Structure formats: C-alpha cells, structure tokens
Amino acid sequence: MIKSNGGIIGPDNVTTGGFNGVASGVFKLGEVTDLIRQSKWPEPSPFTNTVPNSVRFNSGSSDYLTKSFSTTGNRQKFTLSMWFKRGVVPTGNQSGTERMLFQAYQDSSNQDQIWLQSNGTINYVRNNANAVTPSQVLSDPNAWYHVVFAGDTTQGSNADRLKVYVNGTQAPIAQGDTIAQNSNFGAINNAQSYTFGKRNSNDWYFDGYMGNIEMVDGQQYGPEYFGSFNADSGIWTPVATSSIAAYGTNGFKLAFANAGALGTDTSGRGNTFTPNNLTSIDQTTDSPSNNFSVMDPLDNYFASSVFSNGNLTLVTNSSARTWNTNTIGVTSGKWYCEMKSSGVGAGALIGIIASSSTGTTDRSDSDPYAWVYLNSGALKNNGSSQSGTWASWANNDLIGMALDLDNNKIYFSKNGVWQNTGTADPSTGTDGFAITAVSSLPASQSGNYFIISSDDSTSNNATFNWNFGNPTFAISSGNADSSGFGNFEYAVPTGFLSLCTNNLNL
Secondary structure: OOHHHOEEEEOOOOOOOOOOOOOOEEEEHHHHHHHHHOOOOOOOOOOOOOOOOEEEEOHHHOOEEEEEOOOOOOOOEEEEEEEEEEOOOOOHHHOOOOEEEEEEEEEOOEEEEEEEOOOOOEEEEEOOEEEEEEOOOOOOOOOEEEEEEEEEOOOOOHHHOEEEEEOOEEOOEEEOOOOOOOOOOOOOOOOOEEEEOOOOOOOOOOOEEEEEEEEEEOOOOOHHHOEEEOOOOOOEEEOOOOOOOOOOOOOEEEOOOOOOOOOOEOOOOOOOOEEEOOOHHHEEOOEOOEOEOOEEEEEEHHHOOEEEOOOOEEEOOOOOOEEEEEOOOEOOOEEEEEEEEEOOOOOEEEEEEOOOOOOOOOOHHHOOOEEEEEOOOEEEEOOEEOOOEOOOOOOOOEEEEEEEOOOOEEEEEEOOEEOEOOOOEOOOOEOOEEOOOHHHOOOOOOOOEEEEEEEOOOOOOOEEEEEOOOOOOOOOOOEOOOOOOOOEOOOOOOOOEOOEHHHHOO
16 A cells, blocks of 8 residues: 555454454544544554464364374484363362373383373373373363473483473472483384374373474473463463474474364474364364363362363263352453353253352352353242243253443343343343342352353253353354454354453453
C-alpha cells in the first residue's frame, strides 16, 4: 500500500477488538482513531505462545505416535526433551496404573523406557534395569511438566552418564544400575522403533497432553536449551527460539502444529511419526504457554468417577452420588465453557460450587453455595428449585455456562438458547441468576468458585464431555473468546473468556 491511498490496512475484527485480526480492508486514519477511542481496534498480543499446540492422548482409545528408524545414529549421546500434562492420575479407582511416555524398543535386552509410575514418579529403564528414578511426584493434573533426559556414556562419572531435569532443575535421582563408560544405550538412536504414548506390549497407554517433543542425536544438552525461568513469575517456561543447531541423524522436533499430520517433524530432519488413533480433534491449544482448565481427578467425591480424554470426559458411578470440580477456581471476571452430555440418566447436573468435593455433602444440589442446572429442567440452590423457565436436557445436548463474577450472576444455555427467561443474555447482563459474591462466602468455603458436574442419583451414571476451549468432540462452527483463545460451538458472550492462564493474567 502506498501513502497516497490515505488509509491503513486494518484487521477483520474491528467490531470486537482483541488482538487477533488479520488485514482485510483499508481504513481512513480518522476511522482508525475513532475505533481506538471505542476500544475496538485490536492491540498487539501481550502473550508469547512459544508452544501454541499440544496433542491430547486418550488411554481409552489407545492413542500413540510411532516411527521406525532405519539408520543408526550416535548411541552414546542423546537428549530427549518433552512437555506433558497428566490426564489420569494415581488416585481412587484409577490408581495403580503406569503410563508410558516414551519407548525405544528392539527387544527386552535392548530398550529404553520412560514412564509415569503408579506412585506418580517418573522412571527411566534401560534394558530391563532401573537406570534412574527421580524422587519428585508428578501428579498435578493442572500442571505442565518439562522433563529432559540427557545421556552421555563417555562421561567419566556414572552419575553424569544420564542426567534428568524436571522443570529446569536437575532432579535428585536413585541410581538403579551402572551405565558402563562408552557403552551404548539400549535402543535410543539405534535403527529401531520409537513410540510415544504406549508400551511395546500394547498397554500402559498415556492419558493427557504432550507438547514440543525434541530428540537430539549426538549431544547431551541441559534444560536451558528448551526453557527458562520467567523473570516475573519464576515459572519454568518454554524458550521462544530453540538454540539447537543440529538434531543429528535420528533427531526430531514434534510441535503438533499440523492438525492433519500430528506427527510432523519440524526439525528439518524429516523424521515424521505416524499417529495411531489420533485425529485432528486431538490437536489442542492447551500447552505450557497457555494452560487450560480441565476437570480435576484429585477432587473426586467417593473417588469413583472415571476420567479420560485428558480429564475432559468423566463418567460418574451409578452406585454412588458422585461429583467433581474443575482445576481452576475463580474469584472475579467473566468466564464461559460448554459441556456436551452423553449417557445421561436422572440426576445429572452442571454448575458452580464454592467448595471442593472432598469431605463435603454427597448432594451437590443441596449445597448452599452451589447453583446447578439439572437435566430434569430446574436450577437448584441449597436443595430448592429456583424461579425461571429451565428446559430439560438429554444425551447430545450442549449446555453453555456463563459465570459473571463481576456482577455475581450465572447463565445457562441449552443448544445456544439462554435459559431462565426469554430475554436472558449474559452479553448485556440481562436476567442472569443471582449468586453469592465471592467476598461474601464464609471462611468454611474455598474462596473460589469451581465448575462442577455431578450425578446426584444412585441409580444412574452420566457422561460429561467438557469444553473449556479444547473440545474432545466435533463442533460445527468454531468460536474463540475476545482474546482469541478457545474453540466453542456457540459464540462466546461479549466480555466472557475461556478458562486459561493467559486470560487469568489479563
């Protein structure tokens, strides 16, 4: 564009603001000035999503990535860096289950395995011998973890031949065996198969998220090549630009940027992996750069709900009244999420609550600080049905929830239609249902509101498929919030945001 045109190339979302517009037209300078004054001209994004994508593994559908290498690389030196967020955790009726992160396998005498043990620790095994076991317990389902396994058998000390780093810090480890100097690792950088997400015997399937996986063939690198401590928060975060010059023969980088080809290698080596049972819906924006809410398996009343799909799908137990909360509690702001129901019997409900499930009543619809929308067609608080018109909902209905903690109101929609009255609208603040302000909650409560789903019947179970911005189910449209985050079936109400860490930092 030349100056004589007298205009400015503008974005396509000037009516909503934000910072995600793309050039789509020419605006006069006066028009731009007016839009800026109205807070409708998009601003530069304050976020640097250095790892914008991840892939979601579901243990129930046997998801994994695999590749067979035909060339032998440097079998004495390697670095494996990966970010992951747990799904199923060792608790309740899902305890005692190992989850495989990575395996290089030829046979039982030539293999390298890295997995999450049933006690929550991570373990590295070389040729059926426990090489190292870091002592940290990695069981937080709301946390992204970064692990680096760096090997170099040419080192003089056995302790230096395999180093492990967790979130930027070298991990204290129990050394299980001696790695002979100048020996080869089991199958790493050999002409063998690599797998992420399962064991060779087709078990120990991983459930959760993996992001930015990098393997360097021929170098032992520290964590500083992949992350750094944020100067403001002190949190270990991914680096914007990798300083790795060469990945070596069998090296690769899996950024999961291509939803249609999730195993694409972006290192330049062309070592692309084959997805198995993973589809485009499994590409997510839940990442170490922007952590989204999921449902919390550690807050599991009676420890009887079964979690899957990266803690976004849960099935309640028909023999008990079960309920669960999400991983991010909120005290202010406006928040939006969706839930698609399936397998629903009498007693299914969703809503908000001001306490965790542990040690409290088994009837969440009877809690004085819970507001829940029952599938029978009622809004309840403290055991009483509230006023308004509430449609019943059943299998495959999509329920939206808008929580306005700036004005202490809650809204529910069924398949895009807001309930309570014919004019309810969270975008304008019309006819929302009043809730107790966080500042008025008694000390016995958590001081936050959590999202809740429950089956308050002992004769039925229910399946809840949650979408906090990364749906596990296909949607026909695709709507982001005003920050550009999330992927929802219905338009996000004006001023409401998806529950993710970048929105919490606004």
